[in-house]
Amino acid sequence: MAGPNEAFIVTGRKGKEVRNPETGQISADLSGQKVVMGGGVFVVPFIQRLFILDLSSRRIMVQIRGAVSGQGIKLNLDGVALVKVGGNEDSIRAAAQRFLTQQDEIEGFTQETLAGSLRSIVGSLSVEQIIRDRAAFAQRVADESESSLTGQGLVLDTFQIQDITDAGTYLTDLGRPEAAKVQQHAAVAEAESRQEAEQARINAQQLIAIRERELLLKQAEIKAETDAANAQAAAAGPLAQADRDQAILTEQEKVAVRQAALKDRQLDTEVRKPADAERYRVEADAEGRRNAAIFQAEADKAAAIARAEAEAEKARLSGVGEKSRRTALAEAEAIEGARRGEAEKARRVAESEALRAEGDAQAAAILATGQAEAEAMNKKADAYGRYNEAAVIEMLVSVLPSLAEKIAAPMGDIDTLTVISTDGAGEMPKQVTNGVVQTFQLLKDSTGIDLAKISNKYLGDDAAVPGSTSTAGAASRGEI
Numbered sequence: 001m002a003g004p005n006e007a008f009i010v011t012g013r014k015g016k017e018v019r020n021p022e023t024g025q026i027s028a029d030l031s032g033q034k035v036v037m038g039g040g041v042f043v044v045p046f047i048q049r050l051f052i053l054d055l056s057s058r059r060i061m062v063q064i065r066g067a068v069s070g071q072g073i074k075l076n077l078d079g080v081a082l083v084k085v086g087g088n089e090d091s092i093r094a095a096a097q098r099f100l101t102q103q104d105e106i107e108g109f110t111q112e113t114l115a116g117s118l119r120s121i122v123g124s125l126s127v128e129q130i131i132r133d134r135a136a137f138a139q140r141v142a143d144e145s146e147s148s149l150t151g152q153g154l155v156l157d158t159f160q161i162q163d164i165t166d167a168g169t170y171l172t173d174l175g176r177p178e179a180a181k182v183q184q185h186a187a188v189a190e191a192e193s194r195q196e197a198e199q200a201r202i203n204a205q206q207l208i209a210i211r212e213r214e215l216l217l218k219q220a221e222i223k224a225e226t227d228a229a230n231a232q233a234a235a236a237g238p239l240a241q242a243d244r245d246q247a248i249l250t251e252q253e254k255v256a257v258r259q260a261a262l263k264d265r266q267l268d269t270e271v272r273k274p275a276d277a278e279r280y281r282v283e284a285d286a287e288g289r290r291n292a293a294i295f296q297a298e299a300d301k302a303a304a305i306a307r308a309e310a311e312a313e314k315a316r317l318s319g320v321g322e323k324s325r326r327t328a329l330a331e332a333e334a335i336e337g338a339r340r341g342e343a344e345k346a347r348r349v350a351e352s353e354a355l356r357a358e359g360d361a362q363a364a365a366i367l368a369t370g371q372a373e374a375e376a377m378n379k380k381a382d383a384y385g386r387y388n389e390a391a392v393i394e395m396l397v398s399v400l401p402s403l404a405e406k407i408a409a410p411m412g413d414i415d416t417l418t419v420i421s422t423d424g425a426g427e428m429p430k431q432v433t434n435g436v437v438q439t440f441q442l443l444k445d446s447t448g449i450d451l452a453k454i455s456n457k458y459l460g461d462d463a464a465v466p467g468s469t470s471t472a473g474a475a476s477r478g479e480i
Contacts, residue, residue: 007085007092009051009100010034033096035089053096053103057084057157060107062114066167067122069130075122076165079138082157083110083149095153110154117145127170134161286349297339304335 010033019025037055062079069075083106085095099106118141122130130137142159149156165171440451 007035007037007053007055009053009092009096010049012049033093035092037087037092051096051100053085053092053100055085055087055092057082058107058110060110060114062111062118062159064115064118064122067119069122070124070126073127073170074167075127075130076163076167077118077122077161078163079114079118079141079159079161081110081114081159083107083154084157086150086153086155091150091153091155093153094151098152106154109152110149110156113145113148114141114156114159117141117148120144127166127174131164131171131174134164137161293339293342293344300335300339301333304331304333 060081060083062081063077065076066074067077085091085099085106095106099109121137121141121144125137138159138161142156145159146156444450
């Protein structure tokens with residue numbers, strides 16, 4: 001049984017005779033040979049013989065050295081070819097006739113055939129043509145050698161040029177301009193590529209920076225919103241508490257206002273009005289007593305003046321001098337001053353009671369009290385304005401004993417007193433008298449009222465202030 005890459009050739013039979021029409025020669029044809037591919041065959045022993053022909057492809061290396069190009073440049077070429085026996089009966093019979101018993105010679109024959117065709121074609125082409133289009137060059141070699149191989153029953157499947165070199169530097173020099181140009185283009189392309197890469201990197205960095213900025217802004221915005229929400233949430237409790245506290249304070253203020261109004265009404269009802277009523281009663285009572293005292297003093301004054309005038313008239317008629325009249329008038333004024341002092345005392349007692357009642361009242365009664373006091377002072381001033389110097393003398397006469405008593409009181413508290421003085425024991429009364437004189441002088445300096453002058457005017461020089469030495473007045477009346 002023949003394999004896929006094998007062919008059986010059976011011989012032993014005689015072929016038919018065939019006459020050549022041109023030469024007329026008679027020869028036997030190949031019909032006596034039987035070719036079997038992919039099948040079996042029966043071989044008659046001793047009559048027929050079986051031969052096997054390998055149909056497998058053969059890889060054949062083709063090398064030529066010193067092939068001269070059309071420019072006279074010696075080239076070295078290396079190629080590879082794939083060759084096999086043809087797959088039809090004619091090719092198998094042709095190959096069997098030539099290589100059946102020497103199938104190893106197929107490679108050598110093919111190498112020589114291809115090398116010859118290769119040298120022939122190289123001589124007709126330039127180096128640039130050979131190098132520029134190797135495929136066309138190889139196809140041309142295959143086409144030229146095909147007829148030679150086909151006649152031998154062989155088929156060239158493919159032929160490729162692997163390498164082309166020269167003995168010198170022609171090929172190297174040939175490629176330099178192009179290499180330089182290519183290198184230049186490559187450098188430009190590389191620079192442009194680097195520039196584009198750098199620009200792309202810058203653009204990428206810018207885009208990254210923009211994205212990072214947007215991210216930071218978004219994060220800041222989210223953080224601000226989160227912080228605001230947290231702050232609002234944190235402040236919600238204190239704000240609510242503050243609102244509640246404010247509401248409580250508002251209600252407390254309202255309650256305090258109502259309580260203050262209530263206390264004010266209670267104060268008005270319980271304190272101010274009773275105090276006003278009490279003050280009014282006390283003032284009215286004091287005013288009544290004061291008016292009664294003033295009226296009584298006026299009446300007493302009028303009676304005293306009338307009596308004094310009567311006594312003066314009587315004294316004048318009876319021959320008593322001006323001194324008696326003055327004495328009577330002084331007595332009348334003294335009586336009037338005494339009564340006036342009682343009236344003033346009653347008035348002051350009434351005012352004290354009024355002030356004590358006012359102290360128990362609130363501030364609302366102060367204004368009315370002040371107005372009442374002002375009115376009372378005005379009336380008192382009017383009453384004092386009606387006084388004359390005689391009344392002052394009357395008051396002085398009533399006050400002098402008490403004044404002397406107050407001045408001498410510190411000495412009265414002394415149990416034992418030893419006086420060391422050349423003036424003797426009479427110096428002690430002088431000190432009391434000097435105290436009264438100093439009091440009169442203090443009153444004159446502070447108020448301008450000269451009590452000694454008033455006394456001398458109405459009582460004569462005999463009634464001079466104690467401690468004075470007005471002997472001239474007494475001598476004129478013969479009373480020294």
